[in-house]
Amino acid sequence: MIEGKKIKAKKRKHIIGILVEDHPGVLAKLSGMFSSRGFNIDTIIVGKTAIPGISHIIISLMGDDKTIEQIEKQVNKLIDTIKIIDLSPKHSVVREHCLVKVASNPKTRADLINISKLHKTSVIDISNSSMIIEVVGKPEKINNFLELMRKYGIKEISRTGINAMQRTRDNNHK
Amino acid sequence: MNGSEAIVKALLEEKVEHIFGFPGGAVMPLYDEFLKHQGELRHILVRHEQGAAHAADAYARVTGKAGICIATSGPGATNLVTGIMNAYMDSSPVIAFAGQVPTSLIGNDAFQESDMMGITLPITKHNFQIRDANKISSTIKKAFTIALNGRPGPVYIDLPKDVQTNEVSAEEKDTHIAGFKPVTAGHPVQIKKAAEMILNAKQPVIIAGGGILWANACPELQQLVEAFSIPITATFMGKSCFPEEHPLYLGVLGMHGRKAANYAVANSDLLIAIGCRFSDRITGNLQTFAKKSKIIHIDIDSAEIGKNVGVDLPIVGDAKNVLQQLNQMLKKMAVKKKNIKWAEKMKRFIQECDCSIDVKGNPIDPRKLVFELGKVLKEQDIVTTGVGQQQMFAAHFLKRSKPHTFISSGGAGTMGFGLPASIGAKVAAPDVQVFDFDGDGSFAMTQQELATAKEENIKVIAVIMNNAYLGMVRQWAELFFDRRYSAVHLKRTPDFAKVAEAYRLKGIRVERDSEIGAALREAYKSDEAVVLDVIVKEEANILPMFTAGANTTDMFGGCIKIKGKLF
Known part of the structure; x- marks a missing residue:
């Protein structure tokens, strides 16, 4: 959530974990959203999780806090997204x-x-x-x-x- | 039960009564099934798939239910795309079906194959390709859940031909969508903070967006406005969510909005924005927009909050629920506070910006046409519009006070929306009169839907503000390109009254201001669709306006009667 109008515009590295439903087209939806909204991905990996039917996507990217917040919200909006996990190096x-x-x-x-x-x-x-x-x-x-x-x-x-x-x-x- | 039977069954379970569509090879099994359900499921044959999507869109806006459209694979499906995009931009719950080549041929560049999953990806809330007849019922159920809940939006469903004929052996029952949990109620802590901010504000203004209409939150909104005398402006998409004759209603804001609205927002100390997304047409220059105000942003889509404008207090939730919570909280706080001074100032400003002008003379002034249209309209009648000058004339000068009586293409600005939208609206509300207030350029883009109106006996009244130009582009060329007119003159071709006659409908050509009223009344009484071709002044501008990206207070031209400083 944004508190106040002043948001730090400093860019830093972010790592976002995304749990998604595992069916065809999910990666296309995610990457399509990134490109249509002009967000740049540094690295992306996709793999299975311990739960059948759920895949894990891990994205790393550079951005200021406002951009990252917007990215997380847009990712969350995708129907196939089940959960977003903050994977900042502090806790991961x-x-x-x-x-x-x-x-x-x-x-x-x-x-x-x-x-x-x-x-x-x-x-x-x-x-x-x-x-x-x-x-x-x-x-x-x-x-x-x-x-x-x-x-x-x-x-x-x-x-x-x-x-x-x-x-x-x-x-x-x- | 085969796939097509399962599709119809699923639609009937969702209480679908009307479908707008156009058949073709890849949906013939489904169309064959429609024949057996003519009594309960009315299929309206349009003349171009774009019309089906727009009609479904308007149908959804009038009823609040999902609007259904259908097309065949390939070009049929791609013709839906503009309409789906339009629905996406204006958050309209359209469910679009299209046929697809059989699953065995997908990816082979088969006849009339197109990758609709890829094409509709960025313009839908979600899309599905049903590859297994057992998943038809569950997928359609999910599609309705997604389209109608949270922020509404279009869903596309791809129907390979073999799935329509395959037997349903073991229907999938699970319709749970793990990743779909829209927030509905506002967080109590945020509600309390909002109430405090409202009580502490001296110059508050409400911006009401399309979200108010989708949430049916109009009564709650009016309650908030009246309890604290808060001046209110609507976004273009919010038009008709608040009685326009109300003394606290500032008019529509934004580029082509009312001066009163833009100035009030610029001079407010608190903005309460509900169900809007701060589009560039509203904010102008983001650096200067509402610089003095604190902003409370209430929206069901958390991604809209903070996207364009930084906010001081975000509240994620359904507009109706949040407003109810807020009204209750304010009542509990029991502070009798009305911002009388600010409200009175705004009321005076509203009067001075009043735009109900009866401009007499010939050639006809567009404002005269809107003025006369306003006189024949009953409160519950619906007006759809094309896109361009006539749309902005309607937004500015035509008063609409009942929710869902003004239907227009906002975010997308899709020319050609008006006529098919009027058809969809009329099907949704057969007991009221539906007007398509259109332009000559816009109307010509989808005029073939007159055949739909004729053959399906859907009575709409198309009023064409015919200025012989692509008027809005011409206006911009006049204002920003030193009147260099590049490809904007339409030279009054065709004769739209005769076009109507070619479709075996009534067409009336109006050239004098004195004839407008009688022609509108004649159309109103008619049993069939009517086209009014109203010849208006060629180079009239819709003003006031501000330039794209300019400050909202730097409006030029327009209808302020009394000069002098108000702030």
């Missing part, structure tokens, strides 16, 4: 999965494997000219790792987009 676990193909040769291979170990990532495929490394973690961790890989020569990147889940707070221990 946020992770992303990334595969990166880096150029490698016998000289750099050991280096790459060491860096990979230090960052708790896994080397999952090695060829004569490149290797594929799997990185899982917060998006910032992936960004940092990719930055390190840059000087070796990144050939391909495939990122899933942000996945997130609300933490459960146990009130008894407060």
